[in-house]
Amino acid sequence: MTERSFDVVIAGGGLAGSALGGVLARSGLGVLVVEKEDGFRDRIRGELSFPWGHSEALRAGLGEPLDSVGAVPLPEMGFYEDGRRVDGLAWNSISIDGLPAIGFSHPRLQEVMLGWAESQGATVLRPAKVVGVADGHGDGGAIVSATSRGATTEYHARLVVGADGKTSGVRRWLQAQTVTDPEHHRFGGLLLSGVRWDDTFAWASTPANVVGWFLTGADSCRVYIRLTAERVHETGAGRSPEAFIAFAARAAPEGTFDGANPAGPLGFFANSCTWASHVTRGPMVLVGDAAGALDPSQGLGTSLLFRDVRLLSELLLADRDWQRATAEFAKRREAYYDVLRAYDRWLALIEHEEGPEGARRRELHAAAREADPTLGGFATLEACGPDGLTADEAARRGFFGEPPA
Numbered sequence: 001m002t003e004r005s006f007d008v009v010i011a012g013g014g015l016a017g018s019a020l021g022g023v024l025a026r027s028g029l030g031v032l033v034v035e036k037e038d039g040f041r042d043r044i045r046g047e048l049s050f051p052w053g054h055s056e057a058l059r060a061g062l063g064e065p066l067d068s069v070g071a072v073p074l075p076e077m078g079f080y081e082d083g084r085r086v087d088g089l090a091w092n093s094i095s096i097d098g099l100p101a102i103g104f105s106h107p108r109l110q111e112v113m114l115g116w117a118e119s120q121g122a123t124v125l126r127p128a129k130v131v132g133v134a135d136g137h138g139d140g141g142a143i144v145s146a147t148s149r150g151a152t153t154e155y156h157a158r159l160v161v162g163a164d165g166k167t168s169g170v171r172r173w174l175q176a177q178t179v180t181d182p183e184h185h186r187f188g189g190l191l192l193s194g195v196r197w198d199d200t201f202a203w204a205s206t207p208a209n210v211v212g213w214f215l216t217g218a219d220s221c222r223v224y225i226r227l228t229a230e231r232v233h234e235t236g237a238g239r240s241p242e243a244f245i246a247f248a249a250r251a252a253p254e255g256t257f258d259g260a261n262p263a264g265p266l267g268f269f270a271n272s273c274t275w276a277s278h279v280t281r282g283p284m285v286l287v288g289d290a291a292g293a294l295d296p297s298q299g300l301g302t303s304l305l306f307r308d309v310r311l312l313s314e315l316l317l318a319d320r321d322w323q324r325a326t327a328e329f330a331k332r333r334e335a336y337y338d339v340l341r342a343y344d345r346w347l348a349l350i351e352h353e354e355g356p357e358g359a360r361r362r363e364l365h366a367a368a369r370e371a372d373p374t375l376g377g378f379a380t381l382e383a384c385g386p387d388g389l390t391a392d393e394a395a396r397r398g399f400f401g402e403p404p405a
């Protein structure tokens with residue numbers, strides 16, 4: 001292999017790209033990870049992986065970077081109303097291998113994961129931006145152009161992986177359409193220091209809003225708020241860190257955010273799923289948000305990317321025919337993404353539909369849950385993942401407690 005030829009070139013060294021790069025390099029493949037950022041900063045991204053995602057990461061062999069970043073075990077989910085805890089869920093009672101959820105600093109894990117990928121033998125090019133992908137020299141591979149410090153270099157790859165996030169450029173070069181569900185809410189986040197909280201992932205939900213918070217490190221607490229765009233404006237929750245903290249404090253037990261200080265930027269983002277019409281073509285394949293991002297407020301994005309990393313790496317390492325391996329990845333990815341996307345929409349209706357229709361829906365849902373606590377497997381999705389689930393009309397009716405058709 002020459003210096004500029006790799007088995008796999010990965011566009012994007014976020015969590016998906018660097019994790020995949022490390023896993024493939026560890027198995028002896030020649031891997032180049034191209035990352036455009038010189039250093040990672042807080043972009044207000046996923047900092048909680050549910051037990052399913054935790055399990056996927058461990059199965060992919062990512063225990064070492066999770067340990068190095070000091071991921072915080074979050075064994076319980078606590079549900080709050082009017083500042084009081086009304087219910088709780090111990091993950092180990094339902095999760096795979098009794099695993100807890102984990103909290104972590106996203107930019108720190110990006111940094112650690114990219115360093116880990118390098119330690120496994122991947123070459124990391126940074127800061128460098130992938131600016132084009134073209135067909136290879138008739139050998140079934142591809143040529144990737146990357147610009148770094150004003151110079152553009154071409155790399156030959158047997159496979160190009162687009163791990164370049166929700167606004168993926170590789171998605172365009174792969175000639176896929178970008179499809180987006182309509183926005184239903186906004187999801188905002190702010191990192192705080194000086195919060196005294198335990199290892200519970202707290203979730204305070206009313207039809208009008210959701211506030212969630214959890215520890216991501218010794219003195220860092222991530223707080224998220226979900227509101228409609230109109231309410232972000234009306235309440236002023238996005239106007240300043242102080243307004244955001246005051247809004248969150250009203251949902252949390254008294255005193256939770258007393259003495260809290262902003263430790264990162266504040267921002268609100270559209271809640272909608274965005275995905276590629278297809279995730280592979282020729283020697284190109286997409287993973288993570290580039291393949292399909294979920295509504296961020298359901299908190300399943302990192303679990304999904306760890307699943308992508310595990311599945312794609314297993315298929316590539318098991319089959320010398322990478323066209324067949326990526327086709328199989330695409331088929332399975334589409335199936336589990338469809339389930340996760342349907343679940344996102346169903347849950348948003350249960351949590352947020354207002355007025356008598358919403359109240360009735362929640363009543364029926366609660367009754368269905370009493371009859372079947374797993375709701376056909378959908379109620380344990382965060383703990384066990386989407387395998388074996390189909391989001392068809394029968395499942396939808398079961399979830400909403402409607403009689404079978």
Ligand SMILES: Cc1cc2nc3c(=O)[nH]c(=O)nc-3n(C[C@H](O)[C@H](O)[C@H](O)COP(=O)(O)OP(=O)(O)OC[C@H]3O[C@@H](n4cnc5c(N)ncnc54)[C@H](O)[C@@H]3O)c2cc1C
Nearest residue numbers: 012014015016036045046130164165288289296299301302
């Ligand atoms: C507000 C918010 C809250 C969220 N909360 C949660 C949560 O609690 N739990 C959860 O599981 N998920 C959550 N998510 C989702 C989660 O953050 C994403 O699913 C995850 O970050 C996707 O990772 P990725 O590596 O696929 O993409 P990204 O994180 O977007 O990484 C893409 C990388 O590619 C690089 N890149 C882009 N273009 C190029 C190029 N041309 N050349 C080179 N490099 C390039 C970028 O610099 C970046 O490093 C949340 C998302 C948002 C917006």
